[in-house]
Amino acid sequence: MKKNYFYTASLVLLVIAGIVLFQKYQNQSKPIPPLRERQGPISTTSEWLNTKAAIQGLQRKLREQPGDLKSKLLLAFAYMQEARVTGEHPYYYPAALQLVEEILDREPDDQVLMYEATVAKATIQLSLHQFAKALKTGKAALEINDRGAAVYGVLCDANVELGHYEEAIAMADKMASLRPDLKSYSRVSYLREINGDMPGAIEAMQLAVDAGFPGLEQTAWVTVTLGSLYEKTGDLKSAEAQYNQTLAQSPNYAFALGGLGRLAVKQKDYQTAEKLFTQAAGIIPEFSFQEELVRLYQQQGRTLKAQATMEDLLKGLEEDQEAGHVVDLELANIHLHLGKDPAKALLYALKEYHRRPDNIDVCKALAEIYYQKRDYRTAATYLKKATRTSSQEASLVCLEGLITYHLGDQVQGAHLIQKSLVLNPYQNTTLSTEGQQLVNKAISKI
Structure with missing residues (x-):
C-alpha cells in the first residue's frame, strides 16, 4: 500500500514539474537571427535606414514578448525581402524559415496567421529550390484557405518548376481572377513565354510593370524581366529602355x-560590359x-582572370548548397558552358532530373549535354520533353x-537553326556559332 502511494506521489510530482517547466519555457524559442549590415551602395539608402529601424523594432518586441507570433511572422517577411534586396540567400532564407517553423510548431488558433505562415514557408522553399516540398506546403495552405491569391501563386510556381504546366496555368488563372496585380500578371507572362507566345508574354509583363509602385523592389524586378523578354x-532598344527605366x-x-x-556584350563593347557586371556583382x-x-x-582570352572568377563562382554556389539552396541545374550549366566539361555537367543535371524529370529547362540541359557528348539519339529523347510546350x-x-x-534531316535542321537566328539574331553561344556554320555550309552547297 505504501509502495503504491509512493509511486502515485512521485507521478504527481513529475506532472507538476512538467507543468511548471512548460509554463516557464513555452514562450521561449531559438535566438532571434540577427540582422546583417548591408554592404556597398545599398547600405547608404533611406530605404535601408527605414528597413533597419523596422526590423530592429520587431526584434526588440520579440525579446520582450517571445510568444508574439505575428511579430515573428513580420520579421520572417522582412528577412525574405532582405534576401531579395541583398542577395544574401544562404543567410536570410534559412533565418526566415526558422522563424516560420517556430510559428507553425505552435499551431496557433488564428487561422489567418497559420495560412500566412504556411504560404511563407512554401515561398521560402521555392526560393531554396525545394520545389516538391513547396508544392506539399502550398497544398497544406490551400486546405486552410482556398480564397487567398497568394497560395495559388506558390502552387503555380511549384508546378512550373516540377514541369506540371497544365496545373500551373490553372493556378495562375485562379490567382489572376482573385487578385489581378503585379504578382499574378508576371506569372501569366512566364507561362505564355514557355508556351511560345512571346508577344503575349510581353503584354502581360507590361501589365505587371504598370501595376507596380515605382521604386519598390518588386516593380524593379518585373521591369527588368520585361527588358529581358525584349532582349x-x-x-535591344526596347530592352535598354526598360533597364534604364529601372535604374531611374x-x-x-x-x-x-x-x-x-x-547588351554591351551583344554590341561588342566589352569594356563597358565588364564595368557593368563588376558594378552589379559589387552590389549583391x-x-x-x-x-x-x-x-x-x-x-577575350583572359584565362587567369576567368579561372579566378570561376573559382569564386563555384565557391559561392557550394555555400548556397550547404545552406539548403539546391543549385544542381545551375552547376550543370556552368560546368557545361563555362567549364566545357560535359561529364561533370551530366552528374549535376542527372541529380536535378531525378528531382523533377518533367521540367523543360532540366531536359534542355540534358539534351545539350548529350549533344556535346555527340550522343545525338539520347539528346533527342530529352529534347522531345524540353520542347513539348512549344x-x-x-x-x-x-x-x-x-x-x-x-x-540526318539536314534540311529541317538548317531550317530550325535559321529560325532561331531570326528569333534572336544576337545569340553568341557555342551552339549558335556552330549552327551558323552549318547553315552557311548548307547554303554553299546550293
Whole structure:
C-alpha cells in the first residue's frame, strides 16, 4: 500500500514539474537571427535606414514578448525581402524559415496567421529550390484557405518548376481572377513565354510593370524581366529602355546593371560590359554576374582572370548548397558552358532530373549535354520533353535544329537553326556559332 502511494506521489510530482517547466519555457524559442549590415551602395539608402529601424523594432518586441507570433511572422517577411534586396540567400532564407517553423510548431488558433505562415514557408522553399516540398506546403495552405491569391501563386510556381504546366496555368488563372496585380500578371507572362507566345508574354509583363509602385523592389524586378523578354527577341532598344527605366527609379538595382552589361556584350563593347557586371556583382553576390564575367573573360582570352572568377563562382554556389539552396541545374550549366566539361555537367543535371524529370529547362540541359557528348539519339529523347510546350526560346530552337541536322534531316535542321537566328539574331553561344556554320555550309552547297 505504501509502495503504491509512493509511486502515485512521485507521478504527481513529475506532472507538476512538467507543468511548471512548460509554463516557464513555452514562450521561449531559438535566438532571434540577427540582422546583417548591408554592404556597398545599398547600405547608404533611406530605404535601408527605414528597413533597419523596422526590423530592429520587431526584434526588440520579440525579446520582450517571445510568444508574439505575428511579430515573428513580420520579421520572417522582412528577412525574405532582405534576401531579395541583398542577395544574401544562404543567410536570410534559412533565418526566415526558422522563424516560420517556430510559428507553425505552435499551431496557433488564428487561422489567418497559420495560412500566412504556411504560404511563407512554401515561398521560402521555392526560393531554396525545394520545389516538391513547396508544392506539399502550398497544398497544406490551400486546405486552410482556398480564397487567398497568394497560395495559388506558390502552387503555380511549384508546378512550373516540377514541369506540371497544365496545373500551373490553372493556378495562375485562379490567382489572376482573385487578385489581378503585379504578382499574378508576371506569372501569366512566364507561362505564355514557355508556351511560345512571346508577344503575349510581353503584354502581360507590361501589365505587371504598370501595376507596380515605382521604386519598390518588386516593380524593379518585373521591369527588368520585361527588358529581358525584349532582349530574348532581339529588340535591344526596347530592352535598354526598360533597364534604364529601372535604374531611374532604383539607381542601385543590380539586375538592371547586369541587363545593360549583356547588351554591351551583344554590341561588342566589352569594356563597358565588364564595368557593368563588376558594378552589379559589387552590389549583391548574385552568381549570374560572376557567370557573365567568366564568359566575357573567356571570350577575350583572359584565362587567369576567368579561372579566378570561376573559382569564386563555384565557391559561392557550394555555400548556397550547404545552406539548403539546391543549385544542381545551375552547376550543370556552368560546368557545361563555362567549364566545357560535359561529364561533370551530366552528374549535376542527372541529380536535378531525378528531382523533377518533367521540367523543360532540366531536359534542355540534358539534351545539350548529350549533344556535346555527340550522343545525338539520347539528346533527342530529352529534347522531345524540353520542347513539348512549344517554347520559342531561341537557344532551344537552335539546339533542336542541331540535333535534327546530325540525326540526318539536314534540311529541317538548317531550317530550325535559321529560325532561331531570326528569333534572336544576337545569340553568341557555342551552339549558335556552330549552327551558323552549318547553315552557311548548307547554303554553299546550293
